[in-house]
Amino acid sequence: MRRRLALHLSVLVVGAAVVRVAVVPAEVCPPVTSGEVRAAVDAAAGWLERGVQPSGRYTYGYDRDADVVSPDYNEVRHAGLVMVLYQAFAATSSSEALRAGDAGLQRALGQLLDHGDWIAWAPPGEVTSGGNGLLLAGMAIRRAATGDTTHDGIMRGIGRFLKEMQFPDGSVSSDWREGTGPIDNHSLYSTGETAWALVLMDREFPGEGWGEAAVRTIDYMVSDRDRAEGRFSRLPDHWAAHALADLRSDLRADPRLDYARRLAGYFSIRLRFESQRLGKGINLLVRWYPGTPAGVGTAGEGMGALHRLAVDDPRLSDLAEGIDDRIVCTAGLMVDRQVTPAESADGAHPLLEEGAWFYRGYTQMDDQQHTITALLEALPVLAAREAGR
Incomplete structure (x- = not known):
């Protein structure tokens, strides 16, 4: 009897161990402070700042192995870098971040298409809603942080272009073409990028109808986008989270907040899964390598945007604590994964490694972009916890 009991207990113990190690690995959330997060932001922004070229382009990517x-370039990601450098300036008052953002902005301002009734950024071969949305978002963040109104006319012109790209159902064309106008095609994230830019325009220019234009597209994302665009599951759209978080309070109808609640669930699952990735041993077989920095960063920044919304709107207050836990855990993971000066010292080009996040030996601009935003969103959460609030 005792032998049988011991055997059963052994099986249970081994089974529990297998479940813990192979099926549901434990989360790993490295401890982190607001000071460490701020230092990580500065280091990553430094990587972007060192990559500014005389033309106003940025270093796109680096394979350290x-x-x-990388000789490649992506114009939408260029706009994303302009935007995140202005975010970094707004949060840290870094003059280096402002200068680096302005370098990229000046390049874009030299590539404008003036259509008469609207203006668009038109780098060679493309006029996209996503690129214009991120560029406009960056300009709005810069305006709010500096008080500089120099570019107001251009901002309104780009805003009118984004409204031109909206279809009657609120969906957004991915590209504008000479002779045909907005094409009947959607890209993965340009819808959310457009909505967020229009929300920020409403913040900077209240009473001009930008918020009402934004909610047409937000409502399309709430109800129709995934079905209309042929997806089998909901898109966990971090840009939509930013749009909802920055939307003025009188436009936060219940269905829009229900969508925010769903987004929080998607981001939470993604970030919890990430915290279980060690990238070695049996864990590598079960969870694979830690995710791309851009992928982790998008979920982190989306969750950070929803933190602001949950704090500001009591209808989502029940989500706040869980959201904050995910944000802090993600910040710890990404600070721990960032390349330090000591780690980069033996590399062929230390300054192309220091401050960056790599995925299997490669990093590119959007790895830094999205992770910086996620860490910036984590700063007030950590500061509040450290202050005992």
Whole structure:
């Protein structure tokens, strides 16, 4: 009897161990402070700032194993870098971040298409809603942080272009073409990027109808987008989270907040899964390598945006504590994964490694962009916890 009981107990113990290690690995959330997060933001912004070229372009990517700087470029990501550098300036008052953002902005301002009734950023070969949305969002963040109204006319012109790209159902065309106008096609994130830019325009220019234009597209994302665009599951759209978080309070109808609640669930699952990734041993077989920094960063920044919304709107207050736990855990993970000066010292080009996040030996601009935003969103959460609030 005792032998049988011991055997059963052994099976249970082994089974529990297998479940814990192989099926549901434990979360790993490295401890982190607001000071460490601020230092990580500065280091990552430094990587972007060092990559500014005389043309106003940025270093796109670097393969440290092959010691090769990527010759590729992506204009939408260029706009994303302009935007995040202005976010960094707004949060830290870094003059270096402002200068680096302005370099990218000046390049874009030299590529404008003036259509008469609207203005669009038109780098060679493309006029996209996503690129214009992120550029406009960056300009709005810069305006709010500096008080500089120099570019107000251009901002309104780009805002009118984004409204031109909206279809009657609130969906957004991905590209504008000479002779045909907005094409009947959607890209993965341009819808959310457009909505967020229009929300920020409403903040900077209240009473001009930008918020009402934004909610047309937000409502499309709430109800129709995934079905209309042929997706089998909801898109966990971090740009939509930013749009909802910055939307003025009188436009926060219940269905829009229900959508925010769903987004919080998607981001939470993604970030919990990430915290279980060790990238070695049996965990590598079960959870694979830690995710791309851009992928982790998008979920982190989306969750950070929803933190602001949950704090500001009592209808989502029940989510606040859980959201904050995910944000802090993600901040700890990403601070721990960032390349330090000591770690980069033996590399072929230390300044192309220091401050960056790599995925299997490669990093590119959007890895820094999205992770910086996620860490900036974590700063007030950590500061409040450290102050005992």
